[in-house]
Amino acid sequence: MQIVHTISDLRDALAGRGRPAFVPTMGNLHDGHLALVRQAKPLGSVMVVSIFVNRLQFLPHEDFDSYPRTLEIDAGKLHAEGCDVLFAPAEKDLYPQPQTFKVQPDPRLADILEGHFRPGFFTGVCTVVMKLLACVFSGGPGTAVFGRKDYQQVLVIRRMVEQFALPIDIVTGDTCRAGDGLALSSRNGYLDDAERAQAVQLSQALRALADAALQLGASLPALEAQAVERLRKQGWQPDYLTVRQRADLLPPAEAPQPGQLVVLGAARLGGTRLIDNLEF
Numbered sequence: 108m109q110i111v112h113t114i115s116d117l118r119d120a121l122a123g124r125g126r127p128a129f130v131p132t133m134g135n136l137h138d139g140h141l142a143l144v145r146q147a148k149p150l151g152s153v154m155v156v157s158i159f160v161n162r163l164q165f166l167p168h169e170d171f172d173s174y175p176r177t178l179e180i181d182a183g184k185l186h187a188e189g190c191d192v193l194f195a196p197a198e199k200d201l202y203p204q205p206q207t208f209k210v211q212p213d214p215r216l217a218d219i220l221e222g223h224f225r226p227g228f229f230t231g232v233c234t235v236v237m238k239l240l241a242c243v244f245s246g247g248p249g250t251a252v253f254g255r256k257d258y259q260q261v262l263v264i265r266r267m268v269e270q271f272a273l274p275i276d277i278v279t280g281d282t283c284r285a286g287d288g289l290a291l292s293s294r295n296g297y298l299d300d301a302e303r304a305q306a307v308q309l310s311q312a313l314r315a316l317a318d319a320a321l322q323l324g325a326s327l328p329a330l331e332a333q334a335v336e337r338l339r340k341q342g343w344q345p346d347y348l349t350v351r352q353r354a355d356l357l358p359p360a361e362a363p364q365p366g367q368l369v370v371l372g373a374a375r376l377g378g379t380r381l382i383d384n385l386e387f
Contacts, residue, residue, distance in 0.1 A: 108186045110193045114201070114242050117155075117194045124191075125152030127249035131239050134158040134195075135175040136184050139254055139283035139291040144188045146280050147252040155243055156185055157194040159201060163209070164231030175296060194242070201238065209234045212263050219356060220371060221259050221382070224346045229263050236264055240275060248274035256282040256290050258371060258384040259356060282384070284310070290383045297379040305342070309372055309383050312338050312348060317370045317387040320350045320363045327358065338374055345374040353386060 111117045121127060128151030130143045136158075148154045158181055165171035178195055185193055210233035214222075217229035240251065253261050265277045283291045287307045298306055316334040320327060327350050334348040352359055353369045371384040 108182070108190050108193060110182060110195060112194075112196050112200055114196070117192070117242055118245055120192050121153060121155070121243070121246055126247065127151050127153050127155050127243050129155045129157070129240075129243045129249060129251045131157045131159075131236060131251070131253075133160045133174065133293065134181050135177050135293040135296070136181045137283075137291045137293060137295075139256065139280075141184060141188055142283050143252045143254055143280045144185065144190060146278070147250065148189060150250040150252070150276075150278065154189065154191045155194060156190050156192075157196075157239055157243070159194075159196055159235070159239070161231060161235040162198065163206065163234055164228050166225055166227070169225075170294075170297075175293060194239075201235075206234060206238075210237050210267065212267060216259070216266065216356060217263050219259075220347060220349070220351075221373065224373065229260070232260055233263060233267050237267065237271075240268075240273060244273070244275055248276075250276040250278055252278045252280055254282065255279045256292065256383065258369060262356065290381075292381065294379055294381065298376065302377050302379065306376060306381060308338065308341055308343070309374055309376075309381055310385070313370045313372050313383055313385050316348055316350065316372075317368070317385055320368070320370070321365060321387070327363070338372075343374045343376050345372070346380075348372040348374075 109120050111120050128147040130147050132140050160174050162171055182193055209230050212229045212233050222229050255261060261279055268275055268277055288310045289307045312334055316330060319330050331349050335345045338345045350368055350370050353367055365387055369384050369386045373382045
């Protein structure tokens with residue numbers, strides 16, 4: 108596996124190697140990331156993974172400085188999975204000048220849910236993803252794989268790629284979960300033992316809300332409010348638990364129909380903010 112740190116070295120490493128299959132990450136890799144690498148590898152002739160903790164998508168009070176950086180361990184995991192090229196730029200490599208040109212996503216999709224509670228988050232995401240795609244796919248078309256745990260992010264990126272007519276196929280991978288149902292996340296490492304045992308309550312709350320939405324026939328806002336209150340009573344600080352249409356993340360216009368919906372949630376447990384979703 109070749110490890111490169113600059114854009115020019117990345118392009119040199121990919122020159123003449125055909126169609127890239129690309130998985131962008133912020134590192135501190137877990138089994139969910141590695142599952143995306145395994146999914147992506149047969150989709151191209153050269154397997155590329157990036158590791159970059161993107162300052163632009165962190166709010167001032169968030170965990171940019173403390174976000175775990177484990178490059179050596181991550182490189183070993185990627186080598187074992189057969190990754191061909193690891194792109195691990197420093198900030199000065201990816202942003203040699205202040206990134207004053209930014210990608211502004213459609214606010215109808217990007218300013219709700221995560222975007223409401225983390226203003227500017229998707230501008231930071233779109234800007235770094237656009238730049239990474241420009242670096243990796245400068246030689247021609249290819250495939251990029253993203254995990255559906257970040258459900259809204261995948262929709263935003265897919266829309267961005269479509270509207271800019273980028274020659275890139277966006278493929279999604281299933282959320283990987285621990286045995287108790289907790290969605291794998293690099294931020295799970297912030298949880299202490301007691302919090303880790305409690306963390307599965309988020310996925311349980313989402314499942315209960317999905318079931319109630321299909322079975323009870325009550326108004327969705329009332330069911331969502333009840334779900335938030337139950338989670339709060341268990342010691343969480345919920346931002347949202349909500350039922351939305353998969354296609355656009357808007358509230359369902361009619362009675363919920365299975366196969367078209369997703370339930371999404373974000374809540375803080377202690378000092379750790381977790382997100383999850385379930386399609387139903």
